[in-house]
Amino acid sequence: MINNYSIQKPINSGFGPRTTAKEALGGKILSGKIAIVTGGYSGLGLEITRVLAEAGATVIVPARRVEQAQETLSTIPRIELKKLDLVDPNSIDVFADEFLKTNRPLHILVNCAGIMANPLKRDARGYESQFATNHLGHFQLTARLWPALVQAKGARVVSVTSRGHRICGVDFNDPNFNNHDYDKWQAYGQSKTAKALFATGLDKRGKKFNVRAFSAHPGTIVTNLSRSLTDEEMRLMGALDEDGNRALVKYDEEFKSITEGAATIVWCAVNSQLDGKGGVYCENVDIAEAVSADNSDPSGVRPWAVSTEYAEKLWRLSENLTGIKFLD
Known part of the structure; x- marks a missing residue:
């Protein structure tokens, strides 16, 4: 396994687990910048959208549930709301084509939308829903938006991953659970490893165009992402209070408020550091430490999520599954 451990080292950013998304901007003014934030109308995505827009960016928010998005985004300036369903390849193409027709550059793409640990579902192609939504949909979206990212002459793409990558790597032989029993946490871990590997593969290809890619772990935050989990699962995660409400019952390096959870993502998207x-x-608003596969510390990134060899295998698999030859 060939890893990019030489670059996977903290830079001592001066930020940390209690840094807010606004602080993570580093004073950056985003007037004239164009951003797209998938999932940008709820949870972490909504906070990312708000912070980028209030810093001056125009933010396009793709949404599967447009009516819900209109309500939550109504008080935020410079928002454009568009229809998109990440498990529908045609929907992705329509969204991207409409954006490209505006002839605008795309300076920031935050691939934030996702699902977690849901029962087995498949999209119209037969692909497992967590892999299809969290990774393949964003792979296709980024590919279709590539001309606008290059046009920006300095763009960043952020893949929102998770410490869930520790669960497992990508099963390159059976990513869609066609030949072995479905496990919702294995599927989640695989999808989050895929998002980290996608950043590795994209950055390798994009840096000559000044398109840089990052993956970001936000921390543990209670949002609607946990809707498929039982109360017992939430309790074991430390996210169920004594009255049975879904809420964080502690705050530490891992457990964060929504504005703290959005900080690492915003930092990756815009900060000059x-x-x-x-x-x-990245995690806790810094580049994460590379750790061994058997490391017992929950922090840090495991080898299978930053392997350049696995990133290439995932790239080829993603092209085959989506039918898209990225960067042609």
């Missing part, structure tokens, strides 16, 4: 860098997994 990362100029000239890319292809790294």
